[in-house]
Amino acid sequence: MINKKAVYFIIFLTFFFSFSLSYILFQNKEKVISPLAFGDKGSKDVKDNFFKKNVVHESKIYECPLNGELHTKTQKNQWEKRRPLGVMIENHEEARPQSGLSSADIIYEIVAEGGITRFLAIYYCKDAAYVGPVRSARIYFVKILEGFGDYPLYAHVGGANTPGPADALGYIKTIGWSLYNDLNQFSVPFPYFWRDYERLPGRATEHTVYSSTIKLWQYAKDKRSLTDIDSNGNQWNTKFIPWKFRDDASYENRGAITRIDFGFWTTFASQYSVEWFYNKEKNVYLRNNGGQAHIDKNTGKQLESKNVIIIFAQESPANDGYEGGHLIYNLTGSGDVLVFHDGEVLKGTWKRESNKELFRFYDSGGKEINLVRGQIFVEVLPIGNKVNYF
Numbered sequence: 001m002i003n004k005k006a007v008y009f010i011i012f013l014t015f016f017f018s019f020s021l022s023y024i025l026f027q028n029k030e031k032v033i034s035p036l037a038f039g040d041k042g043s044k045d046v047k048d049n050f051f052k053k054n055v056v057h058e059s060k061i062y063e064c065p066l067n068g069e070l071h072t073k074t075q076k077n078q079w080e081k082r083r084p085l086g087v088m089i090e091n092h093e094e095a096r097p098q099s100g101l102s103s104a105d106i107i108y109e110i111v112a113e114g115g116i117t118r119f120l121a122i123y124y125c126k127d128a129a130y131v132g133p134v135r136s137a138r139i140y141f142v143k144i145l146e147g148f149g150d151y152p153l154y155a156h157v158g159g160a161n162t163p164g165p166a167d168a169l170g171y172i173k174t175i176g177w178s179l180y181n182d183l184n185q186f187s188v189p190f191p192y193f194w195r196d197y198e199r200l201p202g203r204a205t206e207h208t209v210y211s212s213t214i215k216l217w218q219y220a221k222d223k224r225s226l227t228d229i230d231s232n233g234n235q236w237n238t239k240f241i242p243w244k245f246r247d248d249a250s251y252e253n254r255g256a257i258t259r260i261d262f263g264f265w266t267t268f269a270s271q272y273s274v275e276w277f278y279n280k281e282k283n284v285y286l287r288n289n290g291g292q293a294h295i296d297k298n299t300g301k302q303l304e305s306k307n308v309i310i311i312f313a314q315e316s317p318a319n320d321g322y323e324g325g326h327l328i329y330n331l332t333g334s335g336d337v338l339v340f341h342d343g344e345v346l347k348g349t350w351k352r353e354s355n356k357e358l359f360r361f362y363d364s365g366g367k368e369i370n371l372v373r374g375q376i377f378v379e380v381l382p383i384g385n386k387v388n389y390f
Contacts, residue, residue, distance in 0.1 A: 001142065005268045064125035065237070066105040067306075068245025068373035071125055077307030081227050082217045083147040083181075083236040084324075088156035089119040090111040090135035093271060094203040094288070099210065100131030102296040102303055109274075110380040111315070112138055113324040115265035117272050120144060122152075123164075123213045130298055132210035134193065136160065137168040140329045142177075146355040149240040151230065152179035153220050157193070157209050158186055164320030165328050181226060183216055185209060192219045214283075243358065248283045248342065248371040259284070260308060262379070274379065276308050278343050285340065287377070306374030308340040309361065311350050315382035329380065337361050338387060341372040343390060 058072035066084065073337070089098055091109070101107060101209035103119035112118035112135075120141040121131070137159025145152050154177065159168040172182050185193040192215045195208045225231040260276040275288035284304040287294040293302045312335050337350040339361055348363045359378070361369045 009277040017144040019344075031330045063245065064105060065240075065242045066122065066124050067376050068243070068371065069125065069375070070373060075125060078127075079200050082124070082220075083152055083226060083228055084122055084124045084145075085153040085155065085213055085220075086141070086145040087121045087123065087131055087211065087213070087216075088135050088137055088141060088146070088154075089121050089131070090133050090207065091117045091119060091209060091272070091289070094207045095133045095135075096289070098133065100128030100213070101294075102299055102301065103128035103131075103213075104198055104375065107305075107374045108141065108378045110138075110140060110143055110329065111264050111327060113326060116241055117264055117265065117274060122148065127213050129212045129214055130210060131209050131213060132196075134208070134211055136211045137172065137184075138327075139166050139168040140327075140331055142171055142175075143331060143355040146175070147352075147358045148234040150234065150238065151177065151226065151236060153181050153183055153216060153226065155183040155188075155216055156185065157206075158184065160322070160326050162318075162322045162326065164166055164318055164326075166318035166320055166322070166326035177302065180224060181220070183219065185211075188219060192216060224265070239356070241358070243360075243376075244368060244370045245373050248372055249318060251280070253342070254280050254283060254344075257340070257343055257345055257389050259274075260310075260340060260387065260389045262310070262381065262385060264385070276305075276340070278340075279304075279342055283342060283372070284374070285377075304375070305377040306341060306372045307376045308332040309378045310338040310340075310385045310387055311359065311375065311378060311380045312336045313380055314384070331355075331359075331380075335383070338389075339369050339371075340389070347354065 035356050058074060060070040060072055062071050062073060062076040064071060066080070070094060089101065101119065101121055103126045105124050106122040107128065108120040109117050118135060118138065134155060134157050137154070137156040139160065142154065145154055147288065160166050161169040172178050179187060193209055193211045197208065199208050219227040229235055258278045261274065263273045271290045273290060276285040277288070278285055285308050287303040287305070295302055314330040316328055318328050320326055332352050332354060334349055334351045337348050339346040340346065346363050346369055348361060348369065351360045351362065363369055
């Protein structure tokens with residue numbers, strides 16, 4: 001007669017070894033990497049379900065052409081199938097906290113009107129599945145974006161269209177972007193743009209339009225035949241000349257400038273003043289906006305950049321009769337620049353011969369400045385504005 005205790009013991013041992021073997025195999029199998037895992041997804045469940053349950057073992061050795069940040073082969077495979085995308089993100093107090101700024105490769109900040117700044121966030125190497133609030137175009141942002149190769153994508157909601165020197169929509173049509181690489185929300189339907197009505201209480205409706213870099217790149221591919229190439233097979237980056245990049249300075253070679261602060265228009269200093277605080281350990285600059293930590297709603301974290309570049313440019317009124325006061329900036333030629341990275345500041349000159357080029361930054365000896373790998377934040381201030389740093 002079979003001993004029941006022996007049978008139970010054999011069953012237990014069989015179950016134990018089977019479970020242990022399955023666990024070992026599962027832990028060591030190759031992970032499946034989703035391309036949507038890179039960049040901010042704007043939701044806690046995505047981060048929990050991917051980043052915590054899937055360990056990405058790829059080496060980060062591939063340089064992002066826009067800001068030099070190093071990424072994986074999987075990420076490189078993604079950006080090589082698309083072209084740069086500029087998104088117009090507002091900075092009105094009711095628009096805060098914005099979503100997706102931390103995922104941008106490069107950000108430009110300039111006054112849009114009435115002392116209120118706006119951001120041109122440029123994406124290429126990373127995704128932001130939730131980005132906004134998206135707002136209207138301004139002509140100087142369009143002219144900056146022209147420097148990012150042939151027909152970069154431009155996402156916005158309408159734009160300045162009063163006849164005169166600040167007519168952004170007219171300029172977009174003149175340069176051949178309209179209904180092509182220009183992704184104006186008025187011509188791009190839902191679900192590529194949408195309103196987040198959960199953010200509406202206490203806010204005006206114009207502060208609720210959002211989009212997604214993933215959706216916008218998909219729309220450009222499906223509806224406009226624009227990926228890394230156009231319908232004729234022309235690459236976007238044939239004439240694009242990137243900046244030069246370098247690694248972080250070693251800890252002992254990092255500087256001691258720990259704070260930068262400035263305003264755009266003195267009458268709006270409290271709401272739109274900017275402070276950058278240098279973290280020597282991480283070698284990054286943390287951003288305050290209007291006296292408070294500038295948070296990305298996607299991540300819940302304060303914005304940080306590797307490079308803070310302050311360009312001084314001539315600002316003047318458009319005098320086009322628009323009640324809000326359209327502006328124009330002279331962003332070609334040359335002017336003064338301050339480049340902050342590695343806890344130090346370089347005083348130099350910016351140069352830009354045409355709208356088809358990037359700004360170039362040169363030190364006092366005339367040598368082009370190599371930027372530190374990582375996000376680049378460019379602040380454009382009127383000539384004569386004071387910048388404090390210590």
